[in-house]
Amino acid sequence: MRTGGLRRHNVPVLIEDAPPGWRHLMREALRRDRKTRWPGPRVLLIETLGVLLLTVAAIARGTHASLGEQSVVSSPLAPPPAFDPSAPFCPSQFDVPSMPVPLEARDYLLLVLTTLPLAARRRYPLAVYWVVLVAAVSAQAYTGFATSVGLVVAAWSAIRYSPNLPSALGSFLLGALVAASGQGATPGLPVDPTRPAVWINLGALVVGAVHYYRRAVRENARRLAELEREQAEATARALEEERARIAAELHDVVTHNVGMMVIQAGAGRRVLDSSPEQTREALLAVEAAGRAAMAELRHVMGLLAASASGEAAAGGEPELEPQPGLDQLEHLVARVRAxxxxxxxxxxxxxxxxxxxxxxxxxxxxxxxxxxxxxxxxxxxxxxxxxxxxxxxxxxxxxxxxxxxxxxxxxxxxxxxxxxxxxxxxxxxxxxxxxxxxxxxxxxxxxxxxx
Known part of the structure; x- marks a missing residue:
């Protein structure tokens, strides 16, 4: 929700946020990949040289086609041949003599755009793919092997580096339709699903789907491993807390009772020769403290070895006793006084x-x-x-x-x-x-x- 500019009686009117428009969706699909790092200088130099060689090859192929292989149909100087609807369709209707038609600046620009944008394929993979595809379809009358290689590299880069792989898969399907319809190509040509760009997009769609599936499997495995690691950490923390609780119980039991035993034993040693009666009382106190310590230690150990049913793990009768509380505080004070x-x-x-x-x-x-x-x-x-x-x-x-x-x-x-x-x-x-x-x-x- 956001506060809109409309006001009525000085009360702001709340307007729900509108869903993202097509511009936002387009920017999201074509955004650059911030996770991909640029390669090292040597790899970057090799890739740049490869892109330049492909660009030169594409321009050379287009120039060669314009000198002797360009169809009269593509020339703006000659109108397209008339189509006879009464005659059955035959590709020979479009077989017309060839004549040299020189390329224009627009044509050279399209040839350059079929390969040169590959230099930015790592950061803007999907945008580069669309630029290369549109240029290749628009200039397909005088393109060749180099342009097909550029389109293959652009499609693979969209699969490999695109941060939004489902958008790339949809782009391949749409690109196959665009290439088959020949939009932007030579006017008058029929729909041809056998063009190289069509097969390249369909192949990229299959490869991208397999890559997406494998990546989803890896992501699920990573999440499962992360959940297992979190569970292991939680178990380790629980064990540490349990050890700390047990250590506190043992500390309280042992420190108090053993301390009293040491004090009573020392007192009995001092009066051993002069006062046998006091020595006897001291030894009785030591015995009582020892019995109390053993009882509480059995209780603590019984908590560790007890099963979920409250019985001893060894199968014998349960030896658990209630934990001490304030109702036993008078007995504790009596032992301390003793x-x-x-x-x-x-x-x-x-x-x-x-x-x-x-x-x-x-x-x-x-x-x-x-x-x-x-x-x-x-x-x-x-x-x-x-x-x-x-x-x-x-x-x-x-x-x-x-x-x-x-x-x-x-x-x-x-x-x-x-x-x-x-x-x-x-x-x-x-x-x-x-x-x-x-x-x-x-x-x-x-x-x-x-x-």
């Missing part, structure tokens, strides 16, 4: 059940935050608060100042990155920073209900 980190928990859940993904994300955020406290702030205390805020869930983990533990140097920032990625899936955000008075603050916000 590891020696004082934790206060303030948990308030929405009245509606949380989606499984949001529930798991909130649990992992708290788990990772407490794991970082045990690694980087030994001797500190922590406070965990979880509360709904409309469609969002507010999570805050704050710890006091402490000293870095032996495991502080093993972190690579993967935990915070994993938390940000998990929260981003639910339109959440993470704020993790040091506190001015000492300690660290982890504040997360995620959407648990669609707005």
């Amino acid at each position: 590891a020696g980190l004082p934790v206060e928990l303030a948990l308030a859940l929405p009245a509606e059940p949380l989606p499984a993904g949001a529930d798991l994300t909130a649990y992992r955020v708290v788990q990772e935050a407490l794991t970082n406290v045990m690694k980087h702030a030994v001797g500190a205390s922590a406070t965990v608060s979880v509360a709904p805020d409309g469609d969002f869930l507010e999570i805050e983990v704050v710890n006091t100042a402490g000293t870095p533990g032996p495991q502080a140097a093993t972190g690579g920032g993967r935990g915070l990155l994993g938390m940000r990625e998990r929260l981003a899936l639910y339109g959440g955000e993470l704020d993790a920073r040091r506190r001015i008075g000492g300690g660290y603050l982890v504040k997360a916000r995620l959407r648990w209900r669609a707005g």
Whole structure:
């Protein structure tokens, strides 16, 4: 739609865009091929010399015909012979004596146009074809082999270099009709479908159709290969995302539970001789953390090996368990307290059940935050608060100042990155920073209900 120039009561009138006219279609069909590059200097020189030789041969053939082979019928000095309708058609009616008729400037121009435009056949293939065809048909009374060669080259160039091959095929069909009718040729000649230009156009039509079919097959094969490549890339991206998700799960499981086991084992080693009872409690805590780690690892591995029906791939009974959520947050805090980190928990859940993904994300955020406290702030205390805020869930983990533990140097920032990625899936955000008075603050916000 476009705004026209007509206005009524100062309101612009919308006029639909008119369909493209014949001028636009002609320009589109005859436009130059911008994809074809000019050949090298050597090839260009050879082609130019060939075009010049064809031009000289065409002029020489036309001059020779004008000296002794030009028909009296073509001469403007003699009227065409009378045609007797009562007599049966016989080509001998047009067999008249020959006489020399010199060529005029127009005739030489037509002979030049049958070959010389081939120099631009790569950039303007269809336009060159029509110029050569019209010139050859108009001068066919005194043309010869060179003109036929020029028309063949022009037709092949239209097939090879035309950006619109269906237009070239239509041009060949129309060109065959023009050549058969003899438009522009010697007046008085009947329709002759055996002229060389007719056979050249029909041959070009067949060759062009085969070329168009083969090009369509290649294009379909290219598109199929491109679709397969895009599918392979999409599969690779999905695998990468799945690997990242699995890595995040394994990181959360292993880091938290193994970290607690290391801390409890170290505490038990220190009191091994002086306090066997505390050593026993530390070993029990190590055992409990190990069992929890094994259970969660079995769950993660079960997700990888599970079939579409939810059963284990090996054919045994399914060992899948529900993913951890905020309902198990008290058990997590109890294990952390048993590891020696004082934790206060303030948990308030929405009245509606949380989606499984949001529930798991909130649990992992708290788990990772407490794991970082045990690694980087030994001797500190922590406070965990979880509360709904409309469609969002507010999570805050704050710890006091402490000293870095032996495991502080093993972190690579993967935990915070994993938390940000998990929260981003639910339109959440993470704020993790040091506190001015000492300690660290982890504040997360995620959407648990669609707005």
